[in-house]
Amino acid sequence: MSKLTGIIVYNIIKKGVLSMKQYQELRPAEKILMGPGPSNVDPRVLRAMSAPVLGHLDPDFLEIMNETMELLRYVFQTKNQLTMAMPGTGSSGMETVLANLIEEGDKVIVCINGVFGGRMEDICHRLKADVTALHAPWGTVFEPDTIKEALAKTGAKFVAIVHAETSTGALQPLEEISKICKEYDAMLLVDCVTSLAGCEVKIDEWGIDAAYSGTQKCISCPPGLAPVTFNERAQKVINSRKTKVPIWYLDLTMIQNYWGQQRFYHHTAPINMNYALRESLRLIYEEGLENRFARHELNSKALKTGLEAMGLKMWAQEGHRLPMLTTAVIPEGVDDLTVRKYLLNRFGIEIGGGLGEAKGKIWRIGTMGYTCTERNVLLFLTALESALKDQGYKVEPGIGTNAAMEVYASAKKA
Numbered sequence: 001m002s003k004l005t006g007i008i009v010y011n012i013i014k015k016g017v018l019s020m021k022q023y024q025e026l027r028p029a030e031k032i033l034m035g036p037g038p039s040n041v042d043p044r045v046l047r048a049m050s051a052p053v054l055g056h057l058d059p060d061f062l063e064i065m066n067e068t069m070e071l072l073r074y075v076f077q078t079k080n081q082l083t084m085a086m087p088g089t090g091s092s093g094m095e096t097v098l099a100n101l102i103e104e105g106d107k108v109i110v111c112i113n114g115v116f117g118g119r120m121e122d123i124c125h126r127l128k129a130d131v132t133a134l135h136a137p138w139g140t141v142f143e144p145d146t147i148k149e150a151l152a153k154t155g156a157k158f159v160a161i162v163h164a165e166t167s168t169g170a171l172q173p174l175e176e177i178s179k180i181c182k183e184y185d186a187m188l189l190v191d192c193v194t195s196l197a198g199c200e201v202k203i204d205e206w207g208i209d210a211a212y213s214g215t216q217k218c219i220s221c222p223p224g225l226a227p228v229t230f231n232e233r234a235q236k237v238i239n240s241r242k243t244k245v246p247i248w249y250l251d252l253t254m255i256q257n258y259w260g261q262q263r264f265y266h267h268t269a270p271i272n273m274n275y276a277l278r279e280s281l282r283l284i285y286e287e288g289l290e291n292r293f294a295r296h297e298l299n300s301k302a303l304k305t306g307l308e309a310m311g312l313k314m315w316a317q318e319g320h321r322l323p324m325l326t327t328a329v330i331p332e333g334v335d336d337l338t339v340r341k342y343l344l345n346r347f348g349i350e351i352g353g354g355l356g357e358a359k360g361k362i363w364r365i366g367t368m369g370y371t372c373t374e375r376n377v378l379l380f381l382t383a384l385e386s387a388l389k390d391q392g393y394k395v396e397p398g399i400g401t402n403a404a405m406e407v408y409a410s411a412k413k414a
């Protein structure tokens with residue numbers, strides 16, 4: 001070997017192939033996702049995602065889109081033509097609804113009793129709306145009279161409110177508020193990110209004008225799409241805007257022509273995410289909404305009963321607690337992060353901590369969609385008992401799990 005060849009060979013070995021960083025195949029461990037979302041995903045949905053990519057104008061894909069729209073109408077309990085899935089997570093749905101309907105200077109009432117109401121307010125300000133923010137203590141819900149007074153005072157065109165506040169665990173009743181909105185000729189815009197497919201969301205019967213959701217909560221699909229629905233009245237408002245929708249990517253005046261008859265290209269649909277959503281919706285359709293809601297009710301009841309038996313206090317207003325997300329007060333002397341790490345490292349269970357003013361004070365325990373099972377609830381209560389004991393918290397062995405088991409036993413008898 002000449003000296004030059006030697007140098008070349010040396011450099012290839014030293015700086016080239018052999019010293020290349022090795023990247024391992026992705027193999028994340030299976031976790032039990034009992035936080036505020038994402039929730040676990042049925043293997044059927046993951047299999048659907050691995051199907052071949054189609055063109056976004058391929059007739060086979062257009063059929064998949066049509067069926068997805070039909071299934072979304074089933075889940076939203078609506079006949080709304082404009083019901084589809086936007087690219088992006090739940091927040092993209094939030095921005096789609098607000099940016100398409102609201103124009104600069106429009107009067108909007110935003111109801112804030114947690115993080116997500118606050119996010120709606122932020123977006124409304126960015127849209128240069130004339131915002132009236134109503135506040136209720138975190139963990140509580142709004143009384144219809146509060147909204148009535150604000151409508152009488154402001155004459156607002158829109159009322160924006162969160163149905164299931166995932167940051168607090170409170171479920172907002174909507175029927176009365178919707179009636180008041182009709183009385184004052186205001187449009188009702190609802191965040192159904194966490195509630196959809198976990199409890200009743202009756203878009204038509206309740207008279208909701210526009211709503212949005214996300215795929216990764218009770219729909220149990222990976223994060224990445226945001227189902228939205230608009231009634232005819234809302235559609236008219238969008239199509240008679242004086243100004244262009246300020247966000248090009250979410251502009252429904254253009255996107256509706258792709259999901260509608262014309263099939264105009266606007267942006268490339270996230271093909272495989274749509275496969276996943278269709279399969280998740282098909283699972284919901286097979287189970288039936290009533291059965292699915294009953295499953296969330298039962299597991300949530302067992303969970304809450306178990307936690308209370310262990311001496312933990314529920315945080316959200318009684319009578320308005322979510323069936324897919326339970327907020328429990330962290331007992332005195334117990335460290336939030338240590339417990340959550342213990343659950344994750346020893347049991348592979350993820351739960352959520354508090355957000356904003358609830359940080360360090362509460363845990364948020366999700367029982368959403370595919371994760372919402374008796375097995376997961378019982379395992380979680382057992383795991384939490386172990387984690388609490390590790391922190392020196394006194395709890396009678398098995399008391400939480402046994403209390404939950406009794407809930408299941410009496411449900412089976414009934």
Ligand SMILES: *Cc1c(COP(=O)(O)O)cnc(C)c1O
Pocket residue numbers: 037089090091092094116162164165166167191192193194214223
């Ligand atoms: C999760 C959530 C959102 C935001 O959804 P992302 O998918 O995180 O963008 C909005 N509103 C509520 C009530 C939520 O729970």
